[in-house]
Amino acid sequence: MEYVALATGLLLVLTGLWGIASQRNIFRIIIGFSVFDTGLHVVLVSIAYLRGRTAPILDEAVSKGQAVNRIVDPVPQALVLTAIVIGVAITALMLTFALKLYEKRKTLEIESFEDLKW
Amino acid sequence: MGILHIIGGAVSILGALFLLLASIGLIRMPDVYNRMQTGTKATTFGTIMFLGGIGIATPSMATKLIILVLFIVLTNPVSSHVLARAAHFAGVPLADRSVTDKLAEHRAKEGVQ
Amino acid sequence: MIYFWVLTIVICAVMLGSAIMALYHKSLAVTVIAAGLVSLLASILYLILAAPDVAMTEAAIGSGLSTVMFFYVLRRMRGGENG
Amino acid sequence: MGDLLFLIAGSIAILAGLLGLIRFVVGPTLPDRVVAFDVLTIITISVISLIAHVAGRIIYLDAAIVYGLLSFLGVIVVARYLERGL
Amino acid sequence: MGIKNFILSVLILFGTWLLLGGTFRSDVLIVGGALAVLITLLFVRQPKALTTLKVRPYALLMLFVYFWVFLFELLKSNLDVALRVVSPRLNINPGIVMVKTKLKSPMGRLLLANSITLTPGTLTVEIQDDHLFIHWIDVSSTDVDAASEKIVKGFEKYLEVFYG
Amino acid sequence: MVKKIFALIALAGIAFMLWGLFKSYRHQETLPRTSRYYAQKGPDELGSANLVTSVVVTYRGLDTLGEVTILFSVASIIGFFLKSRTQRELKAEGFRETSELLHTSTAFLVPIIFLFGAYVFVGGHLSPGGGFQGGAIIASGTLLLFLATPTASRGKTIISLVESVSGVAYVGIGIAGIFLAAGFLDNRILPTGRFGTIFSAGAIPVIYSLIGLKVGAELSAILYKLKDAKEDE
Structure with missing residues (x-):
């Protein structure tokens, strides 16, 4: 199961990167970035998974004493938790820049931004 | 475990069948409005039965399932109403076999709004 | 746990498909919704991988916030591409 | 026995989701796709509850409640975009 | 916002909190009560969605009856639509009709429209003043009064008891 | 075309690297050392039932502080770049009126959404959830208000007030831990309480509530800026 999820995450990373590299429209590049982001999160979460174990939250189902042998790794999950919110903030920032670029040139085609081309 | 589990499973299967019927309707219906009819509403009923079955099988989950059903029942009709209104405003046509469109007549009479 | 296996494989296949749809569909609005579908399926996958916290974050972010950010920008360039 | 029934129910739900996905892919207009997306969200809620039941953890249901309360936001966003009121 | 509204809002929020928490432990009750009051205070200038609710024993009884009527309608119409979906010829006759309602209070109209939308076969498309425009999967009459009789009356006679 | 070929070559290189990563992955039977420490000692040391929460808030508290700072700077940068339209310009835009039903249900649902967000971050140490999820849910509630009344622009002051107060209080509690x-952001400045109740785990519920308010206000501010963005000229 975790191998399938890991492979999917890596393929999503590749898909997102391919989108970023090959698309012409800045809006689509941002969507590619969000796919790439989701892929990275899936990779991290699937690395945290241990076979046959359950979520790292103690309640009636998992008691304190048996926690070490019953739960999955909490650290990557904590990293992903913050990474998702950061990802949304970064997406908002990129969208703001896209909005400013659109107002300047009335287009988002990346070919038309050639000021720094050499 | 035991008899409650089996009853819950049977109710859940009924609910899942309603979900399946809704999806079939989603594919077969001719236009957006009819798809909403089966799509968003039959699924609501199917979900209520599905969750009810799980609630019968594990009574400790019952309160959370009740609040889940309440939230779905409160929010789902609003979203489908707003979407239908927007679709009609944006000019998504009704299917050819539709009998009448009083709203378009009303709009034409009172000017676009 | 054969059921979870099947579920994982189905979800992963659909996720990859909708990621490709998110990149290559010609209407920008549809690409945003397809990206939303990727996030929806990812949240089921997180739950199968025993990470309810992450699934909840993805649900809270993906159900409204990220979609609306894209659409706030998209409404400006309505004329630019077939929207 | 009981678990088998639940697994059958879950399989039917997955099948329903795949059928809804067909409408999401072919759907001629944007509202069609949004309706299909709504159906997929609701099926997701069912599947999450089923996972919570099979795994035996009540706490998984919280994620389903988030979808139950917030999933209509996405639909309203697209609707307001369509009627130029965003 | 009057005192009645305030109490109602606090009660609704507190009930939601109890269902979410699922226990009656003291810490859950204390935090829930404090949060319910705080959030009500935050929205104290909001429009009063609940003002027109008439809290009387008879109205509460009607609310209870309405719940079961609605559930029965839901079941009936779901079976009806399910039969239409699986019938090979796709036995539908759709159209948008206009109906009238007597309800004035916003919350009553919301409940009416939501009930109409939740029962498959009918879908509220637009609401203007006292007219509702409803997409109906099986139009049996395009006349305003006849359609109102069929779609609205069943719910309205209960709703107007507790929302004028 | 040449560019596409270059992109393809670069992507093939990355794919090769990722393939190596995938091949070298072996699934583990036990927790890594750090995580084992957190799982063994965490519940008794901090009193938090949700181990992810104890990692986010206390063991890796500095990461979270940095994350909140990033959110803050993103919100400031967006505010710097986008100018807001005035009330009159918004009115002149000619938005289509929202449906009456959406108005009514907004008035009904937004308090419930806020309550649910509060539930998520107050119970962050017992059940899944916490400041980030709760903040996102609260921002979704604000978003619903924006969607129902696009022309209104009230609540700006309350958003910035909540943002600054919760940020200062968060850092203040962190320093109180020293x-x-x-140490910094230690939660044992308050008693640990009985395991499994809301008033337990020391300062974790307080810190997580402050993070929740902060994240909610921050995301709401970002949404506000994007909604009211004005074009140049």
Whole structure:
């Protein structure tokens, strides 16, 4: 199961990167970035998974004493938790820049931004 | 475990069948409005039965399932109403076999709004 | 746990498909919704991988916030591409 | 026995989701796709509850409640975009 | 916002909190009560969605009856639509009709429209003043009064008891 | 075309690297050392039932502080770039009126959404959830208000007030940990309480609530800026 999820995450990373590299429209590049982001999160979460174990939250189902042998790794999950919110903030920032670029040139085609081309 | 589990499973299967019927309707219906009819509403009923079955099988989950059903029942009709209104405003046509469109007549009479 | 296996494989296949749809569909609005579908399926996958916290974050972010950010920008360039 | 029934129910739900996905892919207009997306969200809620039941953890249901309360936001966003009121 | 509204809002929020928490432990009750009051205070200038609710024993009884009527309608119409979906010829006759309602209070109209939308076969498309425009999967009459009789009356006679 | 070929070559290189990563992955049977420490000692040391929460808030508290700072700077940068339209310009835009039903249900649902967000971050140490999820849910509630009334622009002051107050209080509690307990952002400045109740785990519920308010206000501010963005000229 975790191998399938890991492979999917890596393929999503590749898909997102391919989108970023090959698309012409800045809006689509941002969507590619969000796919790439989701892929990275899936990779991290699937690395945290241990076979046959359950979520790292103690309640009636998992008691304190048996926690070490019953739960999955909490650290990557904590990293992903913050990474998702950061990802949304970064997406908002990129969208703001896209909005400013659109107002300047009335287009988002990346070919038309050639000021720094050499 | 035991008899409650089996009853819950049977109710859940009924609910899942309603979900399946809704999806079939989603594919077969001719236009957006009819798809909403089966799509968003039959699924609501199917979900209520599905969750009810799980609630019968594990009574400790019952309160959370009740609040889940309440939230779905409160929010789902609003979203489908707003979407239908927007679709009609944006000019998504009704299917050819539709009998009448009083709203378009009303709009034409009172000017676009 | 054969059921979870099947579920994982189905979800992963659909996720990859909708990621490709998110990149290559010609209407920008549809690409945003397809990206939303990727996030929806990812949240089921997180739950199968025993990470309810992450699934909840993805649900809270993906159900409204990220979609609306894209659409706030998209409404400006309505004329630019077939929207 | 009981678990088998639940697994059958879950399989039917997955099948329903795949059928809804067909409408999401072919759907001629944007509202069609949004309706299909709504159906997929609701099926997701069912599947999450089923996972919570099979795994035996009540706490998984919280994620389903988030979808139950917030999933209509996405639909309203697209609707307001369509009627130029965003 | 009057005192009645305030109490109602606090009660609704507190009930939601109890269902979410699922226990009656003291810490859950204390935090829930404090949060319910705080959030009500935050929205104290909001429009009063609940003002027109008439809290009387008879109205509460009607609310209870309405719940079961609605559930029965839901079941009936779901079976009806399910039969239409699986019938090979796709036995539908759709159209948008206009109906009238007597309800004035916003919350009553919301409940009416939501009930109409939740029962498959009918879908509220637009609401203007006292007219509702409803997409109906099986139009049996395009006349305003006849359609109102069929779609609205069943719910309205209960709703107007507790929302004028 | 040449560019596409270059992109393809670069992507093939990355794919090769990722393939190596995938091949070298072996699934583990036990927790890594750090995580084992957190799982063994965490519940008794901090009193938090949700181990992810104890990692986010206390063991890796500095990461979270940095994350909140990033959110803050993103919100400031967006505010710097986008100018807001005035009330009159918004009115002149000619938005289509929202449906009456959406108005009514907004008035009904937004308090419930806020309550649910509060539930998520207050119970962050017992059940899944916490400041980030709760903040996102609260921002979704604000978003619903924006969607129902696009022309209104009230609540700006309350958003910035909540943002600054919760940020200062968060750092203040963190510094209090240095003096009253073992270190920065230590949660044992308050009693650990009985395991499994809301008033337990020391300062974790307080810190997570502050993070929740902060994240909610921050995301709401970002949404506000994007909604009211004005074009140049």
